[in-house]
Amino acid sequence: MVDTAPRGTGVEGGVGVTALLVAAARAIETYRHDSLAQDIYAEHFVRSAPASACWPVRPDQAPGGDADPLWGRFARYFGLRTRVLDDFLLRSVRTGGARQVVLLGAGLDTRAFRLDWPSGCVVFEIDRDGVLAFKHEVLGALSAEPTATRVPVAADLRADWAGALRAAGFDPAVPTAWLAEGLLFYLPSAAETGLIDTVDRLSAGGSALAYEVKLEKDLLEYRDSPLYTSTREQIGIDLLDLFSLEERPDSAARLADGGWSTSVHTPFEFTDRHGRGPLPEENDALAGNRWVFGEKPRPAR
Ligand SMILES: C[S@@+](CC[C@H](N)C(=O)[O-])C[C@H]1O[C@@H](n2cnc3c(N)ncnc32)[C@H](O)[C@@H]1O
Numbered sequence: 203m204v205d206t207a208p209r210g211t212g213v214e215g216g217v218g219v220t221a222l223l224v225a226a227a228r229a230i231e232t233y234r235h236d237s238l239a240q241d242i243y244a245e246h247f248v249r250s251a252p253a254s255a256c257w258p259v260r261p262d263q264a265p266g267g268d269a270d271p272l273w274g275r276f277a278r279y280f281g282l283r284t285r286v287l288d289d290f291l292l293r294s295v296r297t298g299g300a301r302q303v304v305l306l307g308a309g310l311d312t313r314a315f316r317l318d319w320p321s322g323c324v325v326f327e328i329d330r331d332g333v334l335a336f337k338h339e340v341l342g343a344l345s346a347e348p349t350a351t352r353v354p355v356a357a358d359l360r361a362d363w364a365g366a367l368r369a370a371g372f373d374p375a376v377p378t379a380w381l382a383e384g385l386l387f388y389l390p391s392a393a394e395t396g397l398i399d400t401v402d403r404l405s406a407g408g409s410a411l412a413y414e415v416k417l418e419k420d421l422l423e424y425r426d427s428p429l430y431t432s433t434r435e436q437i438g439i440d441l442l443d444l445f446s447l448e449e450r451p452d453s454a455a456r457l458a459d460g461g462w463s464t465s466v467h468t469p470f471e472f473t474d475r476h477g478r479g480p481l482p483e484e485n486d487a488l489a490g491n492r493w494v495f496g497e498k499p500r501p502a503r
Contacts, residue, residue, distance in 0.1 A: 212332030213310075214253040217388050217444050221309030221333055222247060222254040223437070224280050224384060229259035230273060231281030236478055238285040243312040243346060250340045257437060271428035272436050275480050279469060279488060282479035286472050287383050287412055288317060290495065294379035294410040295323055298497075302378045303350075304328065304367065306359060306397065306413075307385030310337055312346075319350035326372055328363060331356040359385070360393040364400050377408035387416050391448045398453045402460050407500035411462075415453065418490035421445055429487040454494050462496040469493060 212218055229245035231237055245259035258264040264273030291313065294300040301323060305311050308327035319325070325348070327334065334354045355370045357363035368374070380401050386394050401411055421442055424430060434440050454464045469491055473479030480488060 213247075213251055213336040215332065218309075218330065218333050219253055219439055220384065220388075220441070220444065221329075222251055222257075223433070223439060225310040226254060226257045226259060226273075227277035227280035228284055230261055230264065230277045231284065233260045234281070238281045238476060238478065239288060241284070241312055241316060243315060243341065243344065244310070246340050246344060247310045247337070250343075251336065254437075270432065272432040275483075276429050276433065278478070279480045282469060282472055282476065283383065283414070283493070285476065286493065287381060288313065290410070290412045291379050291381060292317060295320055298377070298379070298410055299408045300377045300379040300410060302326065302372060302376050304372070304378055304380050306380065306382040306401075307388075308354075309333060309384070311383070312341075314348045314350055314352040315341070315346050317349060323350040324353060324371070325350045326353045326355055326367060326370060328355045328357050328359065328367065330358060359397060360389060364404060367404070372404070374404045375406055377406050378404070378410075380405070380409065380411040380413075382411075382413035384414060386413055386453070387445045387450075390446050391451050394453060395451045395456065398451075398456055402457065402462070402498070405498045407498055409498045411457070411494075411496040411498075413453070413494050415450065415492050415494060416445075416490045417450070417492055419449075421447060424485065424487040424489075427485045427487040428483075454496070457496045462498050464494060464496040467493050467495070 213221055225244045225247040228241040229248055232240045232244060248254045248257055248259050258273050264270050268274040291303055303325045305327045308329045314325040334356055353370050355366050357366040425442060430441055454466055458464050469480065469488060470482055473481060
């Protein structure tokens with residue numbers, strides 16, 4: 203297997219730092235006057251890690267405000283993504299019948315603390331050990347209380363993670379809402395396919411999955427886009443260095459072949475729906491981003 207990610211296992215090493223980037227974006231979103239999602243914990247993660255301690259956590263701290271490609275447009279993208287995937291998970295557990303949630307590459311996602319889960323719901327958070335340890339420390343210092351049963355699971359998603367999830371109490375007979383938010387483009391292609399197959403294998407009928415992919419054939423074509431350039435120059439994160447540059451599998455087609463119903467959307471469709479969020483632009487590193495939603499049918503009685 204080609205080792206493209208992650209390098210370093212903590213929140214500040216390799217791909218772990220991207221969890222801090224998303225946390226900063228959520229902190230900013232929380233304080234926007236027209237906020238799409240609220241995460242009161244996000245700013246504490248950003249302030250607690252030396253790598254991000256001086257990043258903005260409020261809109262008025264962002265140099266250039268909304269015009270800034272990183273803390274304006276890109277941060278708003280993460281705010282929109284958070285809202286859309288919050289809605290997906292809540293829909294899946296409230297009306298879809300899922301009783302378990304699995305956050306794949308959970309990073310500093312605090313949905314287990316901030317969403318209003320139905321009683322009896324279990325939220326599994328899979329990420330690398332060092333990221334989960336940092337999260338535990340920060341949330342512990344805040345005495346944060348989860349609103350569902352929360353089970354962190356330390357595992358490398360490039361390897362066989364199903365055993366760790368099952369050992370943590372996951373029940374494959376119970377419908378599950380799965381989420382891979384901001385994850386798959388960091389994984390080698392074979393690991394993405396392995397993850398999709400594992401999700402399918404562990405999903406009872408009535409399960410749902412949402413994930414994000416990038417469709418560009420050559421990500422490096424966007425190296426000079428405002429979004430990648432500003433992320434590199436302002437906070438020293440070269441996303442293209444962290445992404446897997448291998449050709450991507452067609453995971454939506456794979457799920458459909460396995461009987462799932464799937465739908466594929468651009469983020470811009472949700473910008474339209476919510477009346478705020480990023481719009482397409484020239485040389486746009488978000489042009490190939492797609493949010494994919496799948497449902498596994500219940501067996502016919
Ligand atoms: C961009 S962050 C997204 C975090 C979270 N899903 C969110 O949207 O806030 C990517 C996360 O994926 C995790 N990750 C990347 N590769 C991984 C791997 N091979 N195994 C486990 N976690 C991984 C990183 O540690 C990081 O927390």
